[in-house]
Amino acid sequence: MVESYFKRAPRSLPPELEAERQRIAEVARRHGLDFFETVFEMCDYDEINMLAAYGGFPTRYPHWRWGMEYLSMQRGYEYGLQKIYEMVINTNPSYAYLLDNNMFVDQKLVMAHVFGHVDFFKNNAWFGPTNRKMLDAMANHASRVRRIIDSVGETDTEAWLDTCLACDNLIDPFLHHIRRSRKPGQEQESDGIHKLPAKSYMDSYINPPGYMEEQAKKAAEVARAAQRFPEDPVRDVLGFVLEQGRLSRWQRDCLEIVRDEAYYFAPQAQTKVANEGWASFWHTKLMTTELLTDSEVIDYCDHHSGTVAMRPGQFNPYKIGIEIWRDIERRWNRGQFGKEWIDCEDHRAKLEWDTGAMLGKQKLFEVRRTHNDVTLIDEFFTEDLCRRVGLFTYEFDRKSGEFLIESRDFEEIKKKLLFMLSNHGTPRVYVTDANHANRGELELTHEHEGTDIQLEWATHALGSLSRMWGRPVHLVTRVEGKQALLHHDGQEFRYDGPKITGKR
Amino acid sequence: MILNIENDLNRFRQIVRGKVRKDLKRYMSSGEMIGKQGDKVVSIPIPEINIPRMRYGKNQTGGVGQGEGEDGDSVDGAGEGQAGDQPGEHLLEAEISLEELAEILGEELALPRIEPKGKKNVTSTRDRYTGISRVGPHALRHVRRTYREALKRQVVTGNYDPSNPVLIPIKDDFRFRSWNSKTEPQSAAAIVYVMDVSGSMGKEQKEIVRLEAFWIDTWLRANYKQLETRFVIHDAAAREVDRDTFFRTRESGGTLISSAYNLVLKLIDDNYPPDEWNIYVFQFSDGDNWSAADTRNCMEMLKQRILPSVNLFCYGQVESEYGSGQFLNDLKSDFESDERVVMSRIPDRDAIMQSIKEFLGKGR
Numbered sequence: 001m002v003e004s005y006f007k008r009a010p011r012s013l014p015p016e017l018e019a020e021r022q023r024i025a026e027v028a029r030r031h032g033l034d035f036f037e038t039v040f041e042m043c044d045y046d047e048i049n050m051l052a053a054y055g056g057f058p059t060r061y062p063h064w065r066w067g068m069e070y071l072s073m074q075r076g077y078e079y080g081l082q083k084i085y086e087m088v089i090n091t092n093p094s095y096a097y098l099l100d101n102n103m104f105v106d107q108k109l110v111m112a113h114v115f116g117h118v119d120f121f122k123n124n125a126w127f128g129p130t131n132r133k134m135l136d137a138m139a140n141h142a143s144r145v146r147r148i149i150d151s152v153g154e155t156d157t158e159a160w161l162d163t164c165l166a167c168d169n170l171i172d173p174f175l176h177h178i179r180r181s182r183k184p185g186q187e188q189e190s191d192g193i194h195k196l197p198a199k200s201y202m203d204s205y206i207n208p209p210g211y212m213e214e215q216a217k218k219a220a221e222v223a224r225a226a227q228r229f230p231e232d233p234v235r236d237v238l239g240f241v242l243e244q245g246r247l248s249r250w251q252r253d254c255l256e257i258v259r260d261e262a263y264y265f266a267p268q269a270q271t272k273v274a275n276e277g278w279a280s281f282w283h284t285k286l287m288t289t290e291l292l293t294d295s296e297v298i299d300y301c302d303h304h305s306g307t308v309a310m311r312p313g314q315f316n317p318y319k320i321g322i323e324i325w326r327d328i329e330r331r332w333n334r335g336q337f338g339k340e341w342i343d344c345e346d347h348r349a350k351l352e353w354d355t356g357a358m359l360g361k362q363k364l365f366e367v368r369r370t371h372n373d374v375t376l377i378d379e380f381f382t383e384d385l386c387r388r389v390g391l392f393t394y395e396f397d398r399k400s401g402e403f404l405i406e407s408r409d410f411e412e413i414k415k416k417l418l419f420m421l422s423n424h425g426t427p428r429v430y431v432t433d434a435n436h437a438n439r440g441e442l443e444l445t446h447e448h449e450g451t452d453i454q455l456e457w458a459t460h461a462l463g464s465l466s467r468m469w470g471r472p473v474h475l476v477t478r479v480e481g482k483q484a485l486l487h488h489d490g491q492e493f494r495y496d497g498p499k500i501t502g503k504r
Numbered sequence: 505m506i507l508n509i510e511n512d513l514n515r516f517r518q519i520v521r522g523k524v525r526k527d528l529k530r531y532m533s534s535g536e537m538i539g540k541q542g543d544k545v546v547s548i549p550i551p552e553i554n555i556p557r558m559r560y561g562k563n564q565t566g567g568v569g570q571g572e573g574e575d576g577d578s579v580d581g582a583g584e585g586q587a588g589d590q591p592g593e594h595l596l597e598a599e600i601s602l603e604e605l606a607e608i609l610g611e612e613l614a615l616p617r618i619e620p621k622g623k624k625n626v627t628s629t630r631d632r633y634t635g636i637s638r639v640g641p642h643a644l645r646h647v648r649r650t651y652r653e654a655l656k657r658q659v660v661t662g663n664y665d666p667s668n669p670v671l672i673p674i675k676d677d678f679r680f681r682s683w684n685s686k687t688e689p690q691s692a693a694a695i696v697y698v699m700d701v702s703g704s705m706g707k708e709q710k711e712i713v714r715l716e717a718f719w720i721d722t723w724l725r726a727n728y729k730q731l732e733t734r735f736v737i738h739d740a741a742a743r744e745v746d747r748d749t750f751f752r753t754r755e756s757g758g759t760l761i762s763s764a765y766n767l768v769l770k771l772i773d774d775n776y777p778p779d780e781w782n783i784y785v786f787q788f789s790d791g792d793n794w795s796a797a798d799t800r801n802c803m804e805m806l807k808q809r810i811l812p813s814v815n816l817f818c819y820g821q822v823e824s825e826y827g828s829g830q831f832l833n834d835l836k837s838d839f840e841s842d843e844r845v846v847m848s849r850i851p852d853r854d855a856i857m858q859s860i861k862e863f864l865g866k867g868r
Contacts, residue, residue, distance in 0.1 A: 050509045065555065067516030070509055071598075158515075165555045310570040319570075391570050402578040405569075417568050427558055451560045460556035 011042040011100075017107055024108065027290050028115040032365060033282065035118035036132075037093040040111065042100040048084050049073040051097055055265065056089040057138045061145035061257065063161060086110040090121040090268070092132035105296040106303060112286040116279030119368075124274070126267040126372050129176035134264055141257045148250045160251055164258040166464035169426045170237035171259065173266045194219070233430035233445065237465070238262070240431045241442075246470045255468070269424050273373040277321015280308060281329075284322070310389075315420075320389065324376060327385050328367060333360035373421040381417065383410045391417075419449070427453050429475070442469045446477035453477050455486075455495075462488035520598040521608065524548060528612050532860070533853035535715055545599045606726030609719065613860060616867030618727040618782075618815075631683045640680025649679035693728040693782040693815075695720065696771060698764045700789035702739040703756040709822040712850055713788045714751045716820060719860050720786060728782065734771055738764035740794070744771065761793050761831065765805045778813035785810065786818045786863070791829035799831065803838050811844050818863045823851045844868070 013021055021040060028035070043051065053070035054060045076082040085106060088096040096114040098107055121127050131137050149157045194215050198206035234240045238259045242252065268275070284304060292300055310316040331337055335355030344350050367376070393416045395406040406412070433443035442465070446453055458475065465488070466473040472489040484497025524531065531548065609615065636649060654673040658664040664671075699705070699713055725731045735750035736742055742763040745753065768785060776783055793799045811817060821832045832847060839845040846866065848859035 053509065053512075062511055062515070064512055064515040064519055066509060067512035067514070070513060071516065162555055166557055169557045314570070315568055316570075389570060390572070391568055392573065393568055400578070405573050405575055405577045407575055413568055420567060427560060429558060446558075454559040457556040457559050461558045464556075 013040050013042065013098075016104075017098075017111075020108055021111055024111045024286065024291060025115065027286055028112065028119075028282070031282070031286065032361065033115055033119040034123060035094070035115050036091075036122050038088075038096055038114060038118050039093050040096050040098055040114075043097045044100055045077055045083075046074070048087060048097055048099050049077060051087055052084050056087050056095075056097075057135060059135075059139040059142050061142045061161075062149070063158070065165075086114060088114045088117045089134070090127060090130060090132070091134050092122075094118045094121065095135070103299060105292070105299050108291055108296075109283050109287055109300060109303060112283040112291065113279045115286075116282035117275060119282070120271070120275045120278050123365075123369055124267075124271060124372075125370050126177075126270055130264055130267060131260075137260070137264075141261065144253060144257060148253060152250055157250075157254070160254055161258065163464040163467050164238075164255050166461050167238055167241075167468065168258050168262040170235075170429055170465075171239070171262050171266065172235035173270055175236055175239070175263070228432075229434050230431060233432050235428065235430050237429060237431055237444065240434070241465070241468050244434060245468055247468070251468075267372075270372045270374075273317040273321040273324070273421065274368070274371055274376045275321070276318045277323075277325050278368055280304075280318050280322040281325040320377075323385055323389055324380050325364065327382065328380055329360035329364055331360075332363035333358050335359070374418055377414070377417055377421065381414055386410050386413055427451075427477075432476070436472075436474055439471070441472045441474060442466070443474045443476065446475060448478040452479055455479070458486060459488065459493045462486055463490065463493065466490040517598075517600075520548075521600065521604065524598075524600060524605070525608050525612060528608065529854075529857050532715065532719060532857050535711065535718075544603075545601050546605060547599045602722055603726055606722045609723055609860075610726070613857070613865070615723065615861070615864050618724070618864075618867055629685050631685050633681045634684045635682045636679050637682035638676075638679065640682060644681045646679045646681055650677055653677040653679060691728045691782060692730040692732070692780065693724055693784060694732045694734065694772075694776045695724060695784045695786065696734045696736060696768050697750065698736045698738065698742075698768060698785065698787040698789075699750065700739070700759055700761070700764075700792075701737045701753050701755045702759045702792070703754075704759075704790050704792055704824050705754070705822070706824055709788075709790065709824050710751055710754075712822050712853060712856060713820070715853070715856050716788070716850070716860065717786070719856070720784075720863065723860075723864055724784065732776075734775075736764055736767050736771070738767070742767040758794050759789075759792050760798055761787075761789070762798050762801045762805065765802055765810065769805070769809055772810075772813055783814040784816050784818070785814055786820065788820045788822060789831060790824040791821045791831040793831050799834050803834065806839070806845075811842070814844065816846060816863075816866065816868045817844055818846045818848070820859055820863070821847070821849050823849070 012018070017040075025035075025038075049070055051058060052073055053066045060066060073082070073084075077084075083099075085099060085102060086096060088094060094114075094117075096111075096118075098110055102110065121130075145157065145161070195212075196206050230240065238255065241247075242255050242259060247255065287300060287304075308316065308319045308322055310319050334353055335341070335357035336350070336353050341350070341353060344353070367380070371379070387410075391413050392408045393406045393412050394403045396402075397404045428447040428449070430445050430447065431442065432445040434440070436443040444465075453475075458477075462473050462475055467490050470490075472487060475486040477484050477486065479497045482498040484495070487494040487496070610617075636646060650673050651671050654671045654677040655664065657674075657677060658671060697713075697717055699710075721731070721733060733747070735745050735747055737745055737750060737753055737755075738760065739755045740758040740760045740763065742760075744767065764787070772778070772783060793802070806817065819832065819835055821829060823829070829849075832849065835845065835847055839847075843866070846863050848862045850856065850859045
């Protein structure tokens with residue numbers, strides 16, 4: 001019996017669902033899915049809303065925003081706007097929550113879907129570094145924060161948590177996957193000493209040792225002045241502040257908790273399309289090939305199409321995801337890959353291309369091991385697929401104040417999709433100088449990629465950051481095409497840059 | 505099952521309350537709340553309280569969508585559906601109970617609690633089980649306490665055997681629940697709203713009256729167990745209407761304030777004996793009356809018959825282009841020093857807060 005994290009007795013599956021669970025797990029394994037042990041629990045909608053508000057974890061540190069989440073979720077459910085069918089968390093064993101008033105066929109669908117997710121959690125490389133004992137870690141975080149509240153008080157703790165949370169997107173999603181800083185000893189070996197040009201036999205006369213010494217000293221000074229800290233831009237702003245900031249112990253503790261949790265959830269944001277698509281791909285496959293009974297078909301179709309439906313103008317990761325995975329399977333089954341296929345210019349021949357390779361399944365599992373949303377779309381989002389799904393890009397039109405369809409050009413769409421997914425609305429911000437103006441002030445640089453930063457929010461976020469850093473903070477960015485500097489000293493905000501036109 | 509959400513939810517509600525408090529003046533003059541008034545709660549659209557992170561400016565991002573349409577067509581719902589990551593777009597409806605709202609109002613405007621008219625209070629009693637006693641009916645015996653007493657006694661007397669823990673209560677061990685009777689004041693209040701609906705009262709003036717009435721109701725409801733509201737409109741003649749009609753009706757023609765006073769008196773006499781009810785009369789007008797003679801008549805009626813039975817008579821003068829505002833001056837000259845009469849000028853919406861403060865600041 002696996003311990004339940006609920007404060008009430010766990011409600012495990014009723015016998016008929018338990019039998020179904022065993023069967024689905026068995027079928028899923030036979031199809032090649034490889035998942036952690038998964039514990040299913042039944043919840044009513046109130047409980048599942050609570051869990052969802054807590055990001056799936058029954059124990060989180062006390063914070064008002066869970067309450068806010070819960071309230072808006074509860075509203076959404078009561079007004080019939082949204083409904084959570086299922087929730088699953090990335091731990092080992094994995095926990096999944098089923099809504100107890102779902103139809104039987106829904107529960108089957110959801111269980112199949114969950115096994116897809118858990119397989120992805122377990123095998124996708126981006127989830128590799130996540131803590132699989134996160135339930136315990138979260139509970140520990142909660143008790144650490146409670147202890148901090150006991151010692152410094154609720155007001156201060158909450159204010160500090162809010163401060164930390166304002167910066168919890170300033171992390172490096174690739175931290176565990178790439179090495180950013182140069183290895184020591186790789187600095188270039190030029191001594192940089194200025195020497196007057198001289199023939200070798202005249203050298204000691206024209207550049208006498210005294211002069212050389214003087215020059216060496218100068219060069220060293222210049223080098224020291226040019227030396228920056230950090231040497232390379234650091235994207236893990238939170239980590240940098242944690243290491244270098246002047247924080248008290250409890251502040252450091254809170255910051256560490258916020259950062260840990262941000263890193264735990266980061267891969268889920270990075271693999272939304274891939275993960276949801278993968279789970280949907282597998283629930284359809286398992287349900288339609290083996291699990292459905294005749295009487296369930298209609299309800300199943302109804303509900304499945306509900307999850308993958310895209311309202312006009314919306315982006316549904318389930319839909320895009322499942323289409324990509326299906327396309328991969330189809331293409332590799334028919335041998336539509338490789339140089340020969342790419343070089344083929346006859347559209348019709350390409351459409352009918354079938355070498356009978358039947359490599360689809362192998363390719364699917366290979367891709368799910370290594371890809372995240374960005375790489376998945378970059379590599380497997382084809383023009384055919386794009387046209388089939390009927391995507392377009394849209395832009396905000398200042399004149400009409402509306403969002404207008406901009407283009408159906410494949411390259412444009414792909415570019416925009418990639419941009420959307422690679423940042424999740426978060427600008428790339430780096431620590432570029434921790435000793436700005438030699439006053440220990442923090443300088444951040446926003447890597448501008450065509451979209452301006454939201455200034456009002458940036459103001460607040462900078463304020464939070466300067467409270468964390470304890471010294472003024474500067475952000476270098478661009479506003480409407482021109483360089484702009486934002487400063488915040490913890491009390492006051494200052495802006496040097498082009499005048500802001502229009503409402504943002 | 506999960507305990508914490510309650511705490512987090514409460515904390516969030518507290519924050520919401522703080523926001524309401526901060527923006528009370530804006531809410532008081534905008535009427536956002538009134539549209540969403542339920543029986544016990546109002547919901548207030550507040551911008552979702554967010555933690556401001558670094559984000560892209562919203563209008564520049566655009567995105568990818570799916571569906572039919574030519575280049576340049578507008579996209580329905582774009583920007584709304586994007587996983588909720590756009591700042592300030594989601595309006596969260598926060599519910600706040602009327603009681604809480606009254607509390608905030610009272611605190612912000614420093615309104616004194618109302619002392620209901622003392623001797624005329626009707627009181628009611630309520631029984632609550634609050635204690636334990638040694639005597640009582642068997643139906644009220646407290647089993648746990650009883651056995652605990654038995655245990656104590658048996659341990660002390662050496663009759664207790666841990667390996668065979670049998671407890672037999674005797675008469676002295678029995679404990680019973682006991683109750684206290686609490687008397688609670690059962691205070692009731694009646695509000696009569698009077699409004700001039702003659703041609704000179706415009707839409708904006710009515711809106712001001714509507715807002716005033718909402719806040720007055722809110723405050724008085726919090727102060728009395730029971731609250732009844734009546735509505736009287738008048739031009740040259742007066743009639744009683746329901747709340748809806750009250751705020752909607754627009755008549756033309758003259759203004760005879762005495763007609764309204766007559767009706768108010770009739771209402772009070774028929775329904776609200778002053779020794780059982782705390783009576784409030786709120787009159788809103790632009791200050792025009794038909795004739796000086798009628799005004800004199802009104803003053804008489806007020807002095808002789810209305811004031812003796814009410815807690816408070818409030819006169820709010822909303823300014824309109826047509827109104828002369830004379831009535832306020834007349835009232836002032838007669839009742840300037842009378843505790844029971846409050847007069848307030850409400851030139852625009854921003855003055856609502858101040859006038860509420862004047863009306864209710866007396867604590868009557």
